[in-house]
Structures are given as structure tokens and as C-alpha cells.
Amino acid sequence: WETALRHIVEAGIDRHSYIIAVGGGAFLDVAGFAAATAHRSIRLLRIPTTTLSQADSGVGVKNGINFMGRKNYLGTFAVAWATLDDFLFLHSQPxxxxxxxxxxxxxxxxxxxxxxxxxxxxxxxxxxxxxxxxxxxxxxxxxxxxxxxxxxxxxxxxxxxxxxxxxxxxxxxxxxxxxxxxxxxxxxxxxxxxxxxxxxxxxxxxxxxxxxxxxxxxxxxxxxxxxxxxxxxxxxxxxxxxxxxxxxxxxxxxxxxxxxxxxxxxxxxxxxxxxxxxxxxxxxxxxxxxxxxxx
Missing domain, CATH: 1.20.1090.10 (Dehydroquinate synthase-like - alpha domain)
Structure with a gap:
């Protein structure tokens, strides 16, 4: 999460920007948490790449990361600007x-x-x-x-x-x-x-x-x-x-x-x-x- 926030700061991303996150569920959680907390919220476009994230978590309103040995202890409820399920990613998985x-x-x-x-x-x-x-x-x-x-x-x-x-x-x-x-x-x-x-x-x-x-x-x-x-x-x-x-x-x-x-x-x-x-x-x-x- 801190790494994601560091990238946001270094890129000078502001509240009129969009963050595009491409990856599986865990990656989208980290990117979503960073996007929801930087500048009190930056618009996020999710592009889930796995079966699990395309079928479930990628279309939700939650993001969470594990903390102090607890599942999804940190996170926010944040509605993504959009979610794009691209089946080209779906079929690229092992x-x-x-x-x-x-x-x-x-x-x-x-x-x-x-x-x-x-x-x-x-x-x-x-x-x-x-x-x-x-x-x-x-x-x-x-x-x-x-x-x-x-x-x-x-x-x-x-x-x-x-x-x-x-x-x-x-x-x-x-x-x-x-x-x-x-x-x-x-x-x-x-x-x-x-x-x-x-x-x-x-x-x-x-x-x-x-x-x-x-x-x-x-x-x-x-x-x-x-x-x-x-x-x-x-x-x-x-x-x-x-x-x-x-x-x-x-x-x-x-x-x-x-x-x-x-x-x-x-x-x-x-x-x-x-x-x-x-x-x-x-x-x-x-x-x-x-x-x-x-x-």
C-alpha cells in the first residue's frame, strides 16, 4: 500500500486524474486502497485479470489488505469509476x-x-x-x-x-x-x-x-x-x-x-x-x- 501511494505521489496524480489498475484481486485491493485514501479519493478504473477477480472481487465496492495477522483488516468501501472485464486476460492465465x-x-x-x-x-x-x-x-x-x-x-x-x-x-x-x-x-x-x-x-x-x-x-x-x-x-x-x-x-x-x-x-x-x-x-x-x- 505504501509503495502504491509512493508511486501516486511521485507521479503527481491529483483528484482529477484516473488510476488504472490491471491485475488480480490482491493487486486490485492494494491499488484500490491507495486510490481511495490518496487525496481522500482518486478515480479508479479496475481491469481484473483472473477468474476470481473478474467473477467476484473486481466488481465489488470493497478493497482490503491484511494487517497484524488479520484478513482484510485495513481497507475502505469505494466504488470504482468503472470495471472492465477483458476476456483476453481471462484466457491468458495458467x-x-x-x-x-x-x-x-x-x-x-x-x-x-x-x-x-x-x-x-x-x-x-x-x-x-x-x-x-x-x-x-x-x-x-x-x-x-x-x-x-x-x-x-x-x-x-x-x-x-x-x-x-x-x-x-x-x-x-x-x-x-x-x-x-x-x-x-x-x-x-x-x-x-x-x-x-x-x-x-x-x-x-x-x-x-x-x-x-x-x-x-x-x-x-x-x-x-x-x-x-x-x-x-x-x-x-x-x-x-x-x-x-x-x-x-x-x-x-x-x-x-x-x-x-x-x-x-x-x-x-x-x-x-x-x-x-x-x-x-x-x-x-x-x-x-x-x-x-x-x-
Missing amino acids: LSLKRAGLAEVVKVAVVKDASFFNWLEANASALAGCERDALEYAVEHSALLHASHIACGGDAFELGSSRPLDFGHWAAHYMETMSGYTLGHAEAVSVGMCLDILYSVRKGWLPAAEAERIVSVLKTLELPVFHPLLSRRTEDGACEVLKGLEAFREHLGGHLTVLMLTGIGRGKDVHEIDAALMEECIREMQEAAGDSVQE
């Missing part, structure tokens, strides 16, 4: 990075648009191969769903306590922190979604058959459905990832509010989490993955 970003595409489908999920399910093999037409449609539709929620959802700047677009993110964000940010956001979100999907099933909210469909799509896309960090314990034997619930609550403020699923395309806000049941879900995921490794 296959693994191109495919990983589809985690956020699946996420917005399962919380917002059942018909879009049906399309993802029917085209999962084409998406796994990142076939051009399928990938472009998925990214465009995801971006529109994210933008529509932000513009029309009634809480663009998160003044309330509900964040439906952050489904699966309470665990994902904390796993990223636990890993020292070596675990990618997309991979963490995929695992976090699987945890909350299973919890929703075990609470009787989500039919098991619908959960199996979602997890099957994630597997077809070669996204992870478990990570050993979920099973890591603190020195006193507590499940470490559960600390992410309080971190999630604190970041937004107010009461804990976590979205769980009642069906594909339907969710409900819950304000209490049964920690013992969540640990059971983690053990079940670990057994299903055949992974007994503990970090």
Missing part, C-alpha cells in the same frame, strides 16, 4: 489459476441462483477444462449476480450484519490466516463452503441430495473439499478454525451472522453455531477425504 477462481462462481450460484447452478452442474466438465465459451459465460453471469446483489441488495456498504456473498468465508478467511496466507482464497472458499454445506445438512436445513450435487460440482472442477488446517488444534486442544467465527463477527460487528443453506439458491442467516456439531462435520469431512494429517 489452467490451475483459471479453474480455481470458479469457487466464487459456484458460491454465488448456490446462494443466489438455482438455475445458474443447474447450468454449472450441466457444464462442469467443460468448465473443468476451461473451455472458452463455458468459462466466459460463467464468469460474466457470476459478475452480474455479484454486482446485482451489491447494487440492489440494500446494504452495499455492509452497515448491517448479513453478508450472503460471504457464504463459507468465515472458515476460509481464518484458514488463510492460519496458513500464513500460503493457502489461496479460492481453495479456502471451496473448503469453507463444504464445511457449511455439511453443517446445513446436519442441522436439517439442506437436503443431503442437494449437498451432494454441490460437492460433486466442486470435485469435478478439481477444487478442494477438505484441508488439514480444519483439523488443527491449539495447545489447549481446541479446534483452531472455530476462532474464525469470532473473527468473522468482529470484522462486521454486531451479532454473529453466518449464512447457511436451505436449498440450492436459498439461504438463511443464523446467529449461533453449535461448535460440537461443527467439529463433527470437520471429522466427517476428514474421514471422507481419507486424510488424517494434522498440521
